[in-house]
Amino acid sequence: MTSSSAVLLVGIDEAGYGPVLGPLVATAMAFEAPAELVDASLWDVLRRSVSERVSTRDRRVAIVDSKKLHRGDDGLAHLERSALAAIAAFSSPPASLRGLLHLLAPHVLGMLAEYPWYREADPALPLAADADAARLAGECLARDAAVHGVRLAGLWSEPLPEGHYNRLVGRTRNKAVVLLGQTLRLVQRVAEAFPDRTIHYLIDKQGGRGHYREALMRAFEGRTVQVVNECDQTSVYVLHGAAPPWSFTFAAQGESRHLPVALASILSKYQREVFMNAFNSFWRRHAPQVAPTAGYYVDGQRFLRDADEAIRRLGVDRALLVRSR
Structure with a gap:
C-alpha cells in the first residue's frame, strides 16, 4: 500500500x-488502511x-464497548489493558496521567491548575493492568495490522473538566451541543x-440527534455537505x-458496529x-471517611452529601466540582 492509496x-x-x-x-482514533477495507469489519481483519x-x-x-469491559472486580484492569495496548500499538505507553494527557490532549494540561483535585495529581500508570502484558498485546496488534496494510495512525482526545464543562453548558444551555463541539474539534x-487524506469518520450517534x-x-464553511442518508x-x-x-x-450503538468507535470508547x-x-x-486525603465515587448521578449525590463538611472547609467552588447538567 502506498500512502496515496490509503484512507483514514x-x-x-x-x-x-x-x-x-x-x-x-x-x-478520536485513526487507522490508516487500504481503501478496499473501508466497508470491512476490522474485527474480522484483525x-x-x-x-x-x-x-x-x-x-x-x-x-x-467500554461498558462491557469495565465490569466487575477486574473491570478496570480489562479496560486499562485494552487502552494501553492500543496506545502501545501507536506510541510508547505513558507512565502517568500527565504523560497520557501530553500524548492525547496536551492543551488540557494548563486547565488542571484550576482544580484542587487535579492541580498536583499525576497518578502512575498502569493503575491495575499488567504493563508488560498490555505492551506485548499492543505490539501484536501493530504486527497483525501491518500484515493487512493497516496501522494505527493517530490518537486525539478532548477531556473537558467539570468547571470548563459548566461554562460551556452555561453558554449553550445544552450539553448535547457541548458534546458535539468536542466531536467537531476532534x-x-x-x-x-x-490534510491530504480521504477521511471516513465513524461516530457514535449523540443524544438521540438524527x-x-x-x-x-x-x-466547515468551505465545504459542501451532501446528505446520503438520515434515519x-x-x-x-x-x-x-x-x-x-x-x-x-x-451510527446508533456505533461502538458495537465499528471497531474504531469501540476503541475510541x-x-x-x-x-x-x-x-x-x-x-x-x-x-481520600481530605475526607477519609467518605467512600470513593464513580461520579454517576445517584452515587455522586451520595458523595456530595457525605463530603459536604470537607467541601465547605476547603472552600471549594461548587461550579468547579459539580456538573450543571
Missing part, C-alpha cells in the same frame, strides 16, 4: 456524558490480535494532521471541497477513570 478510518466516541462529577471525555470477548485467558486485545484536529447537516455546514439508526454525509472528501457516519472511558482516580485520591 476514524472512530469517535465519548465517556462521561451522564455523570455529575468528573470530566466529559471524547476521543482477528489474530483483537477480540470481541472479554477474557482473562485470551491474550488478544479486547475491543468492545474532526478538525484529525484533518489538520492529515440530523447533523447544519452543524457540519457551520463547522433512526444511521446518518451519513459526504463533505466535498478543496481537500479530499470526508465522509461522516453517525475505551480510550475515553480509560481517561475518565484515571481522572476519577485522581479525584478520589484527593478526597
Whole structure:
C-alpha cells in the first residue's frame, strides 16, 4: 500500500456524558488502511490480535464497548489493558496521567491548575493492568495490522473538566451541543494532521440527534455537505471541497458496529477513570471517611452529601466540582 492509496478510518466516541462529577471525555482514533477495507469489519481483519470477548485467558486485545469491559472486580484492569495496548500499538505507553494527557490532549494540561483535585495529581500508570502484558498485546496488534496494510495512525482526545464543562453548558444551555463541539474539534484536529487524506469518520450517534447537516455546514464553511442518508439508526454525509472528501457516519450503538468507535470508547472511558482516580485520591486525603465515587448521578449525590463538611472547609467552588447538567 502506498500512502496515496490509503484512507483514514476514524472512530469517535465519548465517556462521561451522564455523570455529575468528573470530566466529559471524547476521543478520536485513526487507522490508516487500504481503501478496499473501508466497508470491512476490522474485527474480522484483525482477528489474530483483537477480540470481541472479554477474557482473562485470551491474550488478544479486547475491543468492545467500554461498558462491557469495565465490569466487575477486574473491570478496570480489562479496560486499562485494552487502552494501553492500543496506545502501545501507536506510541510508547505513558507512565502517568500527565504523560497520557501530553500524548492525547496536551492543551488540557494548563486547565488542571484550576482544580484542587487535579492541580498536583499525576497518578502512575498502569493503575491495575499488567504493563508488560498490555505492551506485548499492543505490539501484536501493530504486527497483525501491518500484515493487512493497516496501522494505527493517530490518537486525539478532548477531556473537558467539570468547571470548563459548566461554562460551556452555561453558554449553550445544552450539553448535547457541548458534546458535539468536542466531536467537531476532534474532526478538525484529525484533518489538520492529515490534510491530504480521504477521511471516513465513524461516530457514535449523540443524544438521540438524527440530523447533523447544519452543524457540519457551520463547522466547515468551505465545504459542501451532501446528505446520503438520515434515519433512526444511521446518518451519513459526504463533505466535498478543496481537500479530499470526508465522509461522516453517525451510527446508533456505533461502538458495537465499528471497531474504531469501540476503541475510541475505551480510550475515553480509560481517561475518565484515571481522572476519577485522581479525584478520589484527593478526597481520600481530605475526607477519609467518605467512600470513593464513580461520579454517576445517584452515587455522586451520595458523595456530595457525605463530603459536604470537607467541601465547605476547603472552600471549594461548587461550579468547579459539580456538573450543571
